[in-house]
Amino acid sequence: MSVIEPTITSPIAKTVSDGWIATRRNVYKLRRDPEIFIFSLIQPIMFVLLFNYVFAGAIQVEGGDYTQFLMAGIFAQTIVLSSTYSGSAMAQDLKDGIIDRFRTLPMSSAAVLIGRTFGDLVINSSSLIVMMITGFVIGWRIDSSLPEAALAILLLLFFSYAFSWVMALIGMSVRSPEIINNVSFLVLFPMTFLSNAFVPSETLPGPLRVFAEWNPVSALIQATRELFGNIPVGIPTGDSWLQQNPITTVFIALVLMLLIFIPLSIRKFKSISSR
C-alpha cells in the first residue's frame, strides 16, 4: 500500500483550497440543518417589527421618523449578535472532535477559521437582505446615492466578518457552546443596547451616554444611518470623536479587529485539542 501523493503543493494554493473546502462544509451543514438558517432570518424580521411597532409611538427622534432611525440599529444589533454563532460553532466542533481530525490533516491552519467566518458571512448577508426587505415593507427608505448605500452594506458585512474572528477566538478559548451563548447574552446584548441603536445617545443618563457615545457599535450605526441617508442633516450626532467621524471609526475598528484577531485565532487553533 503506497501513499497517495498530493496534487496541490504551494502554500497559497493550499490555503485557498482548504479555506474553500472548509467553507463548503459549513454551507452543506446549513443546507442540511436549515433551522439555524431560518432562525437567523426570522429573528431579524421579528426585531424589525417589534421595535418598530412597540417603540415608534413612544420614542421621538428629532426631525425624523422612527422607522428611518431604527433600521440601522437593528441591522447592527443583528449582525453583532449573530457573531455568537461563530463562537459557539467553533466550540461545538472542538467538543465533537472534528477540530482534532482537521488538525491531524496536512491542511492550512487558517482554513477552518476561514470556513467558519465565511460560512457565517453567508448567514449575515442573508439576514441583512431579509431585514432590508422587511424594512422596505414597513416604510424604511434609502435616501442617499447608490455608492453610499453600497458602502453602508459593505461596512455592516465587514464588521460582522471581523467580529466573527473575535468570537471564534472566544469560542476556542471557552470550549463550551452553552457558555458562549451566555457570554453573548451578557456582553453583546447590553453592548448593542447601550448604543444609539434604538434611542439617540443624548437621551441616555450620564455614564451610559458616555459609554454609548464611545461604543464602536454606535459608530457603526451612525455610519450606516448617514450612508443610508436616514438622518436629517443638522441633527446632533453626539459629542465624541467616534460619533463625529463614524465612517473612519468603523474602518479603524475593522482593521484593528482583523489585524489582532486573525493571527491570535490562528495561533490558538494550532494548539487546541478536545478535552
Added chain:
Amino acid sequence: MLAESECQLSFIQANNLVKTYQANKREVKALDGLSLEVPKGTVKGLLGPNGAGKTTTVKVLTTLIEPDSGEASIDGVNVLENPEAIKRMIGVSGQYAAVDQKLTGYENLEMVGRLYHLGAKKAKQRATELIEMFDLVEAANRPVKGFSGGMRRRIDLAGALVIKPPVLFLDEPTTGLDPRSRLGLWQVIKDLVSDGTTVLLTTQYLEEADQLADSIAVIDSGKVIAEGTSDELKMQIGGQRVELSLVRIDDIEKGKSLLAEISQGEVSVGNDGRTISAPVDNAPSALQQSLKIFAEENIELNDAGMRRPTLDDVFLELTGHKAEVEA
C-alpha cells in the same frame, strides 16, 4: 544486511514523554516518562484503563499536543520538529478524531481527501472506493448522525485511510460498540493490518489487544508498566489457573477464602460476581482439591475448570499491584 537491520528498527518511537495538565488547580501527570517502540509493519496495542495516558500518547504522536519533554519520531521523522511531514504519513481514527455528524459519509471522506490535497477528482474517486470497501454504499448519502454505532466507526476508520497511510493510529476503535459490531470491526482492522500497515492501537479491552495486537504495552498512570506479546504477558502472571463459578452469589466471600488456601496468588472475582479464579502450581490436582473442599463446605458450583490466564488477569495483577504501592 543493512536492509534487514533497517527493518528491525522501530518505525514509531517515543522516548520518555512527559505531559502535565492543569486540572482543577492540580497538576495531573498524563504522561510520566512514557517510552514506546513499534517495529515496522506490526500492530502495537496500548492497553490501559481510562485516564492511563493512552489518548495523550496518541495525541502527541499525531501532532495534536506537544509534550513537556521527551522525543517522538515516526520513520525517522521528528514529530515535534516536523509535524507537517508527519501529517502526510499518518491516518488517525478514534474516539476523538471524529467525522462531521451532519455531513454524509461520502461528503466526509471526500472532504478529508480534499484536505489531504488530493485534488477534486482523486478525492471523489477515493471516497467512492472507501465507501465500497467499508460496505457503506447504502448509507453513503445519509448524514452520519443517523448511522449505527458500528457504521459510524467504519466511516471514521475509512477517514483515516484516505491516503493509504503507512502508519495508522486507532484510539479505542470499538469503545461503546455492541459485541457484534465489535467483531465486525475487528475483522476490518485485521484485514487492514495484513498488508503491512504499522498500527498503534489503544484499547481498554484486553480481548481487543489480544485479538489485534502483535505486541502489547500495558500503561497505567502515564507509564508503560509491562510490555510483550500477549503470551509473554500471560507468562508473567504464572502458569495455569483454577476457575470456579458459584451457584449462590452469597457464597462468594467464603469461596474466595477457601480458594485462597490452595492458590499461589491473589484470588480474583469475575465481572459476574460469582466466578472466582486463582493462579495455582499444579492445576489438575488443585482443581481436584478445590472440588473436594467446596463439596465439604456445601458450596454448589455451576462450573469448574482449569484455564490459562487471560489478559484480564495480567492487567489486574499489574495495576492492582501498583495501586497497593501507591496506597
